[in-house]
Amino acid sequence: MKGLKKQRRIQIIVLAVVAMVASFAAFYIAAPNALQYFRSPTEVTENPPPPSETFRIGGLVEEGSLVRGQGAEISFRVTDGNGIVPVSYTGLLPDLFGEGEGVVATGKLVDGTFVATEILAKHDETYMPKEVIDALKEQGMYVEPDAAAATN
Known part of the structure; x- marks a missing residue:
């Protein structure tokens, strides 16, 4: 009887491990873009990633860099105060996108x-993605919204 209990326990553990591996594999195959890295413009200019790597870049749209091309083509530069990366995009931009x-x-x-x-652009006047805030703080370009309102 003890041998049967031990065998059943081993079967359950093996089944659980197989189920976990299968669920991770399904997640990885179904959502490869969910595992993208965020990089600041400084990180991209100092250590450029390979052309095959999909990642996210964030910062501020540099003043005077927005150029609209033919149709839905647009180019601009993203900065964090230290690094600047040119960006090209074809498609519709969010309403709140701007220099x-x-x-x-x-x-x-x-x-x-x-x-x-x-x-992606911020959705109102006060919101900015955490990764962008962190990158701008590292470069000394971020001012808390309450502090900016107090100086005006």
């Missing part, structure tokens, strides 16, 4: 230009 505003873009670095497949 001097926070942005997060998903795409790949091709020949020194970040080719974006998705552009």
Whole structure:
């Protein structure tokens, strides 16, 4: 009887391990873009990733860098105060996208230009993604919204 209990316990453990491996594999195959890294413009200029790597870049849209091309083509530069990365994008932009505003873009670095497949902009006047805030704080460019309002 003890041998049967031990055998049943081993079967349950093996089944649990197989189920966990299968669920991880299904997640990894179904959502490969969920495991993207965030990089600041400084990180991208100092240590450029390979052209095959999809990642997110965030910072502020540099003032005076926004250029609209043919149709839905647009180019601009993203900065964190230290590094500047040119970005090209084809598609519709969020309504709140603009120069001097926070942005997060998903795409790949091709020949020194970040080719974006998705552009996200902040959704109101006070929100900025945490990764962008952290990158701007590292460069000394971020001012807390309450502090900025107090100086005006």
